[in-house]
Amino acid sequence: MYLQKRVLHLFSGTRSLENQIDEFLDKVSEAGMVFGRAIRVYLNNGASEEFEGFLGQAAIIERRGDELRRSIETELYARTLIPDLRADVMALLEGMDHLINIYEGDLFRISIQSPDIPQEFHAGYLDLTETVVSCVDSVVLAARAFFRDIDSVRDHGSKTIFLETEADKIGTKLQRAIFSSSLPLERKMHLRYFVERIDELANSAEDVADALQIYTIKRRI
Amino acid sequence: MDLTVLFFLTSGLLLGWSLGANDAANIFGTAVGTRMVRFATAALVCSVFVVLGAVVSGAGAAHTLGALGSINALAGSFMAALSAAGTVYVMTKWGLPVSTSQAIVGAIIGWNLFSGSVTDSQTLLKIVATWVACPVLAALIAVPLLKVTAFALRLAKLHLLKLDAYTRLALILAGAFGAYSLGANNIANVMGVFVDVSPFKGFSVAGFFRLSSVQQLFLIGAIAIAVGVFTYSKRVMVTVGAGILPMSPVAAWVVVIAHSIVLFLFASQGLEHMLASAGLPTIPLVPVSSSQAVVGAVVGLGLMRGGGDVDWKLVGNIAGGWVTTPLISGVVCFIALFFLQNVFGQKVYREVHYSLSAPVLTELAAQGAEVTALASIKEREFRSAQEFKKAVEQTGYSGPPGEQALRDLAQLSHMYIDPEKFSSLDRKWLSSGQISAVERLEGREFAHPWQLARALAANSSEWSRKDNSTVNKYYNARLERKLEYVYRKFAGYSDRR
Numbered sequence: 001m002y003l004q005k006r007v008l009h010l011f012s013g014t015r016s017l018e019n020q021i022d023e024f025l026d027k028v029s030e031a032g033m034v035f036g037r038a039i040r041v042y043l044n045n046g047a048s049e050e051f052e053g054f055l056g057q058a059a060i061i062e063r064r065g066d067e068l069r070r071s072i073e074t075e076l077y078a079r080t081l082i083p084d085l086r087a088d089v090m091a092l093l094e095g096m097d098h099l100i101n102i103y104e105g106d107l108f109r110i111s112i113q114s115p116d117i118p119q120e121f122h123a124g125y126l127d128l129t130e131t132v133v134s135c136v137d138s139v140v141l142a143a144r145a146f147f148r149d150i151d152s153v154r155d156h157g158s159k160t161i162f163l164e165t166e167a168d169k170i171g172t173k174l175q176r177a178i179f180s181s182s183l184p185l186e187r188k189m190h191l192r193y194f195v196e197r198i199d200e201l202a203n204s205a206e207d208v209a210d211a212l213q214i215y216t217i218k219r220r221i
Numbered sequence: 222m223d224l225t226v227l228f229f230l231t232s233g234l235l236l237g238w239s240l241g242a243n244d245a246a247n248i249f250g251t252a253v254g255t256r257m258v259r260f261a262t263a264a265l266v267c268s269v270f271v272v273l274g275a276v277v278s279g280a281g282a283a284h285t286l287g288a289l290g291s292i293n294a295l296a297g298s299f300m301a302a303l304s305a306a307g308t309v310y311v312m313t314k315w316g317l318p319v320s321t322s323q324a325i326v327g328a329i330i331g332w333n334l335f336s337g338s339v340t341d342s343q344t345l346l347k348i349v350a351t352w353v354a355c356p357v358l359a360a361l362i363a364v365p366l367l368k369v370t371a372f373a374l375r376l377a378k379l380h381l382l383k384l385d386a387y388t389r390l391a392l393i394l395a396g397a398f399g400a401y402s403l404g405a406n407n408i409a410n411v412m413g414v415f416v417d418v419s420p421f422k423g424f425s426v427a428g429f430f431r432l433s434s435v436q437q438l439f440l441i442g443a444i445a446i447a448v449g450v451f452t453y454s455k456r457v458m459v460t461v462g463a464g465i466l467p468m469s470p471v472a473a474w475v476v477v478i479a480h481s482i483v484l485f486l487f488a489s490q491g492l493e494h495m496l497a498s499a500g501l502p503t504i505p506l507v508p509v510s511s512s513q514a515v516v517g518a519v520v521g522l523g524l525m526r527g528g529g530d531v532d533w534k535l536v537g538n539i540a541g542g543w544v545t546t547p548l549i550s551g552v553v554c555f556i557a558l559f560f561l562q563n564v565f566g567q568k569v570y571r572e573v574h575y576s577l578s579a580p581v582l583t584e585l586a587a588q589g590a591e592v593t594a595l596a597s598i599k600e601r602e603f604r605s606a607q608e609f610k611k612a613v614e615q616t617g618y619s620g621p622p623g624e625q626a627l628r629d630l631a632q633l634s635h636m637y638i639d640p641e642k643f644s645s646l647d648r649k650w651l652s653s654g655q656i657s658a659v660e661r662l663e664g665r666e667f668a669h670p671w672q673l674a675r676a677l678a679a680n681s682s683e684w685s686r687k688d689n690s691t692v693n694k695y696y697n698a699r700l701e702r703k704l705e706y707v708y709r710k711f712a713g714y715s716d717r718r
Contacts, residue, residue: 014382021382082385083256084470089381147381219381219469 024068031103032133039129062104088215095208124174132201135163139205160209167202226420232303234445237411241449246458247515248399251473252392253458267400268447274404275443283409296567298414301328304554320510321410327547331554336570337605355509356517363479363518395477402484409508412442479518497691575609575631594618637715638662654683
């Protein structure tokens with residue numbers, strides 16, 4: 001009876017933690033969707049009420065993400081789960097949480113600094129945003145695969161690395177266009193700052209993908 | 222029970238304790254060291270299953286050790302177990318991989334040499350062959366098992382956390398199986414040398430099942446192992462766990478299962494009986510080293526990954542241990558027996574005399590032997606098996622029925638079927654048919670045990686041996702134990718002498 005109870009407890013606790021990890025990864029994807037729409041709204045209408053609404057959503061997602069990460073980490077340690085891979089899983093969650101933070105931080109900066117982005121650069125910013133969001137989405141898929149299907153981690157990881165390179169190309173092209181325009185230097189530097197901030201998402205996603213490849217080798221039997 | 226008897230058993234208990242302290246780490250080391258399983262859980266599961274394995278299935282491997290040499294005095298058994306325990310302790314201190322099985326075999330050979338008994342070379346060869354086979358077999362089991370497990374897990378696509386939960390459960394179950402196999406296989410090392418001198422009497426537990434004297438002996442040996450697990454194995458487990466840390470928990474599970482299967486194969490009477498019944502070749506039941514089974518499995522997995530991780534020095538040390546461990550243990554046992562006998566005045570062996578008496582020669586002739594060559598040593602009494610063997614060799618005789626069977630025929634042990642002893646016969650163990658067969662021999666005397674066995678078989682079919690096949694091995698072994706009991710019971714001469 002006692003043994004049965006222990007075994008049931010082991011598996012029910014595991015299921016709840018699995019759900020938390022899934023929800024946490026959902027939050028990363030959700031933050032990407034909110035970010036993409038917020039940038040589009042900002043480019044069209046500036047720091048409007050709608051944009052602020054998206055910023056509020058991003059902040060809620062970030063808070064929930066933090067809560068989930070802390071709860072998962074506590075559970076992993078308190079119940080000494082996956083002792084051999086715990087450190088890797090924690091690092092993975094921290095890396096993914098960092099992505100949510102960048103999403104939220106970028107929107108905050110835009111809200112505070114209200115960069116004046118000329119129409120001619122809108123397409124470049126939109127393209128860059130879409131690419132980095134796709135890049136983060138593929139690292140989310142790689143992270144999900146790490147938990148369930150390690151054979152697919154490599155596929156999603158390769159896609160992440162490809163999209164990061166694409167984001168770099170778009171960012172470089174956009175910065176060249178900004179600096180070859182007739183805008184004053186301070187505006188050029190302001191616009192470049194946001195290009196770099198958005199591109200940072202792809203760089204961080206790539207870091208997580210690289211680490212995931214190593215964790216996957218360790219996970220292999 | 223006599224206190225000296227208890228004292229003499231302590232060396233076996235010490236050996237059991239060290240086995241529990243060291244070998245439990247082979248089963249649960251990785252699981253506890255990597256914190257997949259808590260020490261308290263591991264120790265409890267390990268202790269319960271070691272006891273079960275020893276009491277339920279321990280007899281098979283013990284029988285083989287008995288065939289190597291039957292130590293027939295309690296003080297001799299004490300010293301054999303103590304020499305083995307000392308050798309294991311010192312070699313562990315020196316950091317050499319040591320096996321309790323090899324130490325006890327060396328000690329038995331040491332006793333054989335000291336007491337002038339003959340070491341059965343066939344049995345010795347069988348035992349040594351299994352030492353080599355044990356790690357090789359563990360490797361051969363571990364590699365495909367890991368491949369199949371990895372393939373199945375890849376198909377199942379379990380969540381990492383679910384896999385973790387299943388692995389914990391699997392490690393506990395594998396540990397239970399490992400502990401059962403360890404108890405079944407290695408109890409022979411701990412208590413095997415006391416089997417022939419067991420001070421216990423069989424009794425029935427609430428009428429449900431009978432706990433024989435050997436099972437009681439194994440029970441206290443297994444309890445000593447369990448005490449070793451609880452008191453000292455934690456440290457060893459953590460060390461082993463740290464040593465094999467680069468292995469994933471699933472690979473660790475594979476190693477434990479491979480180790481347990483090997484130990485089980487070399488201990489299971491049921492499997493041996495099943496194989497023999499199906500006409501298949503059987504696996505000899507021999508106590509093997511659990512540490513070497515684990516190392517074999519780990520090396521197997523290392524070779525599967527290309528062999529770069531394999532510590533060949535350790536492999537060499539193990540192979541060296543096959544020679545050095547029994548050698549050291551044998552020499553220590555021989556010297557210690559000398560001191561125990563000559564300084565402490567203890568009887569470390571009971572002399573067994575041999576003689577080719579007229580009935581023996583008649584029996585040999587009936588078996589088709591050409592006995593004229595043996596005429597020169599007819600009726601001479603030899604004080605040890607070695608002496609007898611040498612004398613037979615000098616006659617140039619090499620005919621049937623073989624060296625061991627010839628010794629069995631010539632063995633002297635005077636018995637008088639004293640009616641006063643009938644009331645003290647164990648009537649729960651012996652059947653009524655067997656008892657009445659004994660009683661019908663009232664007043665008769667026998668010089669050789671086989672004569673009494675034959676007289677009993679003539680009186681009742683319940684005393685008849687079955688054909689010498691593996692299927693009948695345990696029936697015959699049980700009958701042999703009952704005969705030994707009758708021999709001991711009626712040993713001696715009639716008062717009329």
